[in-house]
Amino acid sequence: MRPAERIEAAGATLGEGMAIRRALPTRRRRLVGAWCFLDHFGPAEVAHGQGMRVGPHPHMGLQTVTWLVSGEVLHRDSLGSLQKIEPGALNLMTAGRGISHSEESPLPRSAKLHGVQFWIALPASARHGAPAFTHHPRVPAVRHGGLRVSVLAGEWLGERSPARVYSDLMGADVVAPAGADAVLPLREDYEHGAIVLDGEAQVGDERLAPGTLLYLGCGRPEVSLRTGASGARLIVVGGVPFEEPVLMWWNFVGRDQEEITRACRQWNDAQARFGEVRGYDGPRLLAPLPPWAGEGDADAVAPYP
Ligand code: MN
Numbered sequence: 525m526r527p528a529e530r531i532e533a534a535g536a537t538l539g540e541g542m543a544i545r546r547a548l549p550t551r552r553r554r555l556v557g558a559w560c561f562l563d564h565f566g567p568a569e570v571a572h573g574q575g576m577r578v579g580p581h582p583h584m585g586l587q588t589v590t591w592l593v594s595g596e597v598l599h600r601d602s603l604g605s606l607q608k609i610e611p612g613a614l615n616l617m618t619a620g621r622g623i624s625h626s627e628e629s630p631l632p633r634s635a636k637l638h639g640v641q642f643w644i645a646l647p648a649s650a651r652h653g654a655p656a657f658t659h660h661p662r663v664p665a666v667r668h669g670g671l672r673v674s675v676l677a678g679e680w681l682g683e684r685s686p687a688r689v690y691s692d693l694m695g696a697d698v699v700a701p702a703g704a705d706a707v708l709p710l711r712e713d714y715e716h717g718a719i720v721l722d723g724e725a726q727v728g729d730e731r732l733a734p735g736t737l738l739y740l741g742c743g744r745p746e747v748s749l750r751t752g753a754s755g756a757r758l759i760v761v762g763g764v765p766f767e768e769p770v771l772m773w774w775n776f777v778g779r780d781q782e783e784i785t786r787a788c789r790q791w792n793d794a795q796a797r798f799g800e801v802r803g804y805d806g807p808r809l810l811a812p813l814p815p816w817a818g819e820g821d822a823d824a825v826a827p828y829p
Pocket of ligand 1: 581583588625775
């Protein structure tokens with residue numbers, strides 16, 4: 525069993541200026557199972573100003589999982605979906621071969637916005653499939669050793685999420701009160717990662733606060749979770765290591781450069797593949813062309829979205 529690895533999340537900006545923490549991908553780690561992108565946004569004061577505003581943009585080859593601790597986000601997509609998400613609900617968007625969507629803070633809205641958006645890389649069997657969007661008003665929750673665990677994806681602690689995923693993985697929200705001392709069972713064929721959304725926790729031997737991904741490799745039957753006086757809220761993700769090669773650029777997950785370049789051009793040319801988002805009051809986002817598509821350095825490493 526490898527020791528746990530601490531990976532500092534990168535600071536990034538979402539849409540029109542919301543600062544977020546990005547725990548995946550980083551230079552040191554691209555994936556945990558098929559989870560390929562972990563964004564933690566907020567808590568942000570959104571009573572004044574514009575809140576979250578992410579204009580229409582495309583995706584392919586992935587699923588987005590959106591889950592809120594507080595506040596609201598309004599989702600629109602090229603399938604005609606118009607869905608407000610609130611805490612306790614799960615939005616699952618399956619891009620398949622192509623979809624586009626926008627995300628914004630609705631009016632009226634709560635003063636505070638806090639949540640996560642994660643991406644799951646689709647395997648070859650599903651990545652060319654039809655796009656889909658599903659809103660799950662609630663997900664199963666279970667009490668375990670004084671913790672409250674909501675199962676967002678896959679199965680854990682005897683509960684199964686209704687979210688349809690395409691590889692062997694799990695994701696859960698864990699609320700730990702002050703003074704928690706629990707042991708969480710893990711699947712040994714999964715690798716796992718944990719981030720803290722709020723408070724501070726000791727996961728195994730590591731103290732964890734917002735801004736750090738704790739990576740736990742395969743082969744662990746369990747991990748302990750303790751809190752001090754503050755309590756904590758965490759997200760745990762896991763899955764069988766994803767063996768397919770993954771190339772990420774901007775909002776696309778693909779397998780090779782040519783595929784990514786083609787998607788960028790198709791979106792920027794407003795071709796039908798990614799559809800059209802209606803009703804968002806703002807411009808669509810344009811894809812930055814990857815360095816290998818032009819005169820740039822063909823060996824350049826893709827910057828992350
Ligand atoms: Mn998106």
